[in-house]
Amino acid sequence: MAKYGMVIDLDRCVGCQACMVACKAQWQTPEDYFRTWVKHIGPVQIKDEMVFTSYVGQCNHCDNPPCVPACPTQATFKDTETGIVLVDYDLCIGCGYCVEACPYGARFINPVTKKVEKCDFCYPRLGEEDPACVKTCIVSAKVFGDLENKDSYISKKISEGNTYIIATKEVNPGPNVYYKGRRSKIEAIIKNYPPEKKDTLPAKIWSNVLRPFVILGAGATFIGSLVAFLFQINQGEKEGEDEE
């Protein structure tokens, strides 16, 4: 059992975007789409400090990921073995509910395969080499490892303190990607790219209105027939009466 996570040290990160290209080269994502992103923020004045940082983000493999219930065919699920949120590409029909539901915008529909694509912590490389972004990060700002294993390097790095998660009171799906660095940088990120709760109209209509209607309808007719059948049984077998 393991729960993989990542720590990104924003103080070390210089925003050179090598991770974005390494990830793209590894998984050949189409050109304007990235599984991991580096969004430069600033220089901007936060309280009395000048901040020039970058929001290095990807799928946070949250503890209770809003994208999993959003997927009708349950193509996406949090793998209980590794804690990584994966996608079974047989089941994905490219509807994009999960893309809408993800508070960090970590998912996109690949226009070539027409299915959803996201960071999966380089799942096929797991166990043999670090994810492509971690390996190429020239200032070792990204650390990847097993959060459940207390003496792993990543757990030590987190327990050194000054570790934050990109979440707000309203939206906190329990992300497993931690951020270290000066507090002003975290605030700049949350100010510019706040995780927001999004619910798509069709999904809302279905779960609140239509599903109850369909279940009730089908249930009612089914039970109705059942009652009629029971009613008919206790009436006893009557030859088709031939009233006029």
Added chain:
Amino acid sequence: MIGPLYKVLGWSHGTLLVLALIVGFFFGYALYRSGFYSAKKLAGVFYLYDFAVYKVIFVGIIAAALLLWLFSGIGLLKFELLSFHPSYLISAAIGGFIFGIGFSIGGFCPGTSLVSAVTGSFDAMAFFVGVYLGIAIWDLGYPFLFKGLNHIGKIDAKTLMEAWGVPYIVLIIVALIIAVVTFPVVSKIEDKNK
């Protein structure tokens, strides 16, 4: 959606073939409904008792040209992306002349013979076999007998608009005038020879 969709949107070859089936379906449907399943009606244009072929082709050209002009005018169609037959004038003329003779004898052209054959006309089937033979003669004889016969009189201009510098709509109107003038004359001839 800007046409031609296959080229602009870069659809796959498979999609093109499906489109070909659909277009062919309506092409066959149109040919049949125009009555081109009967050799009598087709040959009529040369024997002056039924000018359907002449009228249908002429109206077809004008209708299609008008739509093409309209759509490319309002930007829904990139005219330059359409595929144009390279213009080998002399070859086209010779080919057309011989084609006419064959048409008057056989009573069909390749497309209409297929339509008529499918509906059970033996002579259409014979004609169709003839077309295969004709093309086979050309294919086999090409290297030593007919090499280059189909590429004589090449001109760069792909359309008359380019060649004469005349706008598309003017050519359409000219064709329309010719049609309006010749159709009643032709109809009179038809009634005389019926």
Added chain:
Amino acid sequence: MGKPISRREFFKRSLLGAGAIGVTDYSYVFKKFPPGKAGREDVELIPSICEMCFWKCGIIGKVKNGRLLKIEGNPRNPHNGEKICARGNSGIMQLYDPDRLKYPLLNVGKRGEPKWKRISWKEALNRIAERMLEYKKKYGARSIANLSHGSSSIPMRKLLKNFGTDRIAHASFDQCRGNRDVAFELTFGMGAGSPERVDLINAKAILLIGSHIGENVHTSLVKEFIEAVEGRKAKLVTVDPRFSMIAGKSDYWLPIKPGTDTALILTLINYIIQHNLYDREFVNNYTYGFDKLKEEVKNYTPEWAEKITEIKKEIIIEIAELFGRSKPAVTIFPGRQSTWYGNDTQRVRALAILASILGAVGRRGGYFFPTKIKLKGCPCPNKIEGEDFLCDTSEYPFMETTTECIREATLNDEVKMWIVYGSNIIHNTPNPQKTIKAINKLDFMVVVDIKPTEPSLYADIVLPEATYLERYDIPFMVADSRTPFIQIRRPVVQPLYESKDPFYIVSELSKRLGLKDCFPCETMEDYLNLALSSIGTNLRKLEKEGGVYRYEGKPFLDDFGGNYRFPTPTGKIELYSTKLSLNDKDPIPKYEPVEDPPKGWARLSYGRSPVHTFSRTENNKWLHALNPENDLWINEEAAKSMGLKDGEYVRLKNQDGVVSDPVKLKVTPGIRPDMVHTYHGFGSQSPFLRLAYKKGMFENALITKIVLDPIMGGMAKRINFVKIIKDGKEIDFPVIKQKPSGFKKKPEKEIKIKLTAPLPVGGHEEEEGGC
């Protein structure tokens, strides 16, 4: 690293894993991976060297049946190891760029609007050789000039010297680090080195003037820099009028007034000497002219400096104290692109002197010495008689041939033919209009490149060179390193289309020019095997060992037992430069004020994008997707008063009336109001580069005014002033009086957390929580 379980073991587990407890109990066998993934099994790992910029990081190419899938760092390379930057990763898109040059081309159209006709290599080389021999006969060998850059142009330069012309200029001398190396030559007798020989890891304090590390990505340098600052908590002082990425990580940020850096450095030197914070013992043993220096700088006081540089005197004093305390483990970073205001060699000499008086030379944490070893190779002897630098060197004593000299010579008909090898002279040399005028006077112009960049538009013949992933190159000896090594570039894939490697081009040309004794080796492999034999190895063996041969280095003074003799005339570090005084130049740097932008104008500054090597990578699909166009940094206050909003497109007009392409505004408080800043290398003018064509602003067109450095003739470029044009109207920059400033980073409050307790929103329990 937490020990990750092996892959087979992992799959075994998940196969057996029955409905595991937990969120929802579907234990799915996740076997289908997204298509097209470079699995580990049948991938060939080929070590080589990157050339997306000139830093030469070691790389490993992952090749699967002849197609390059991925590039990663070469763990055996002592500098970058498994790390490579964004450009290194995207080498694939350089190799498979559909717009790259494919065949030799002959221009049958006009210069500037080329019509290309594909010709064979034989015909192209015959024409070139014919022309060269013709011009040699008529006007002498020196009527042929070469503008080149990059490791692949070295064979061509050797050939030309053998042919008889030394009119060879590289942009790196007169546009970039020329004056830095001359300054170090005059002071220590050796250049600053590439990579810069700075022992950052052991530094306690670092001074960084005008270099934006992090936005300017040289992998091993950035790696060591961040390790020093963030890892080992060295104190970093950044002097930059713009709040760069590295300024965000420094302990002191000094938004200095542009053009006054020398004043600040001399003030520091004076303060350190007056309060004898300098390394007395080192100065006595190893420096020359200390008293003259002391005398010269005595009236550079912090109060005076505050007025000139607009940096608070308390901050200046604090920094001087800091360097005094941390000596000799102080890194005075030499910088790289240093042709700024016109008197730049003296500024860099001041830096060298500051480092010397702090004893930070040949010591841990300061500069260190290179260690070279002799390598055999196929010679191509230099057959040049006498020196003729085209320009009168009386005025510029330490000048080599510069692009400017070649341009001038071409304009007055002394040079008939140009060979432009791997250098985009339209983008890297200021005043491109003058360059084009010179080209139009040429009889014949040859361009050798991998992409149809701007110079190829004016060429008569264009030769497609193989990219760094398809060729061998001369062996690279990295002497400027604490752990010196030799590394080899070898083809990762076979050359595509008809692109050829430099050795083929040069050896074929030398045959046609009848030069018997130039590059007698048959192929580049023979050249490499010959060179490697001098260190007892060969190509095959080295490749098996990962392409890197390491040898013993002697970087520090104590490696020489303390009596090291500097290769200067006096054998010591020349604080007072004898050579300069001989050529009646100031032997000790003085501060000369620089012309300020007139009212309503702002100074145009330029810099690098972290994902581009100027115009070379604009057409790279992936890098283009990351950073398609440059934007113009403008001060928030100034923008507000000019009615400009962030993201708006405006044009710039410079003092000579040149109007630029539109550029997007980036309104930020992180830059001084009297200047604007943009990334260099965008706005390609070549329609053949479909991705890069007209994307972003071609800012080099605005740099028309240049001043030559009095000592070595380098072209200073940060002296052009611009105005903003919005919808046709010119808008003046407001005059905003800058109070002396200087920012010190506040220490971060230490916040302990327990891993078990769930991390609250955006912060910690005792904090008030999220924003």
Added chain:
Amino acid sequence: MRNEILEKYLPLTPEEKEELKKKRIKKHHVATIFLHWFNMLVWLTELITGAALIISSNYIFVPRFFTKLVSDIYGTRGNIIRTHIFVGVVWAIVLILYALFGWRRYLKPTLKEIFGITKDDIGWLVSKFEEVALGKKVHYPPQDSYNGGQKLFAIVVALMVPVIIITGFIMAFHLLTPALIRWAIIIHFIAVGLVVMGLSVHIYMALLYPPEQEGLFGMIHGYISEYFAYHHHYKFWRKKKKGLDKPAELPPKKDLSPIKAGIFLGVVLFFSFYLTGFGLGSSGFVQRTLVAIFGAFAPESVKNHPYMGHYWGVYPLWNFLVFMGFGVIIGTLFAMFLSNHKFRFRIEKGDKISDIQRLIYAVIGGIIVGFATRIAGGCTSSMALSGGSVFSPGGWLFMIFLFVGGYLGAFFFRRLWK
């Protein structure tokens, strides 16, 4: 409104009733029976696999043990969705073929009847409701071949099935945009939900509700007792008796006038250009099929033959014009069928020549025309029509000389057609 319908019944004496019970009449065509049971199988698998697919907590509408069970049966859930899609595609194809080919004889009349709701049907529903829910004794108004309840269910199915197929295809093949797919999911669910509502009543009525027992067997072998028809489907029985229900033989359609035909052809040509960028053509079909035939014997020599070589492409038949030819064949058949013409073998000729002569002249004509298309590079449809509409110089020249040659030929071979 309810009680006045009773008089409509023709009173029968008990003996007539007994006699009617023995006689049987045909209720359903074989095709309808096949289609019904095929539908049943499809709905069975699709409902099971479909329900098992949707298991996320926001969407699930079946108990979880069921989805678990189905997942285990299929092994991986990938197999479930593949089965669901495969069955869906087969179902769609069968329905489309049924609709196209069975339009006149089966589908049109059934739809007309289903959507033709009369007061009697409503009356039937109301009384059924009263009987079942309120337990009142009611008399049902006379019904047609489908009673009110069956009509209501049939309408729901008729409307929902196309919706289910279209949204199904959008989801399965990720057509157009993700936003559309999102709505397709919801609409797919609702449509299936509505049909399932009707389905449970339909199944109960057929299997368990005794009076309708005979109706079930009616759908198995197609016959029901005349008495059952009289009692449950009075109007249908009466029509059957008077033999009114035979579809009348439709009159064959006349050909379109040349102007209308020309416009139709012009529009088709335009759409060919708009969709694919290529014009119409038929000689290409012959040329490429010929190359394919030659290729079968000597592929190498055909592939690098100076003329036939560049017709080879990936494979000669894998080409736009060849598929257009197939389309023409199908289109002609449809046109014939839909304009009620009969397929008849014939030879059309002038009176003066014999059949054999006509065939020989046809072949000779064919050879000349075939040869001519190679010289000109096309035939009437590609050079004259397509070329003409874009005013290609070659096209118009070809057409002019065609008529010149034609009239010359006609002068000499007049007797063939007199």
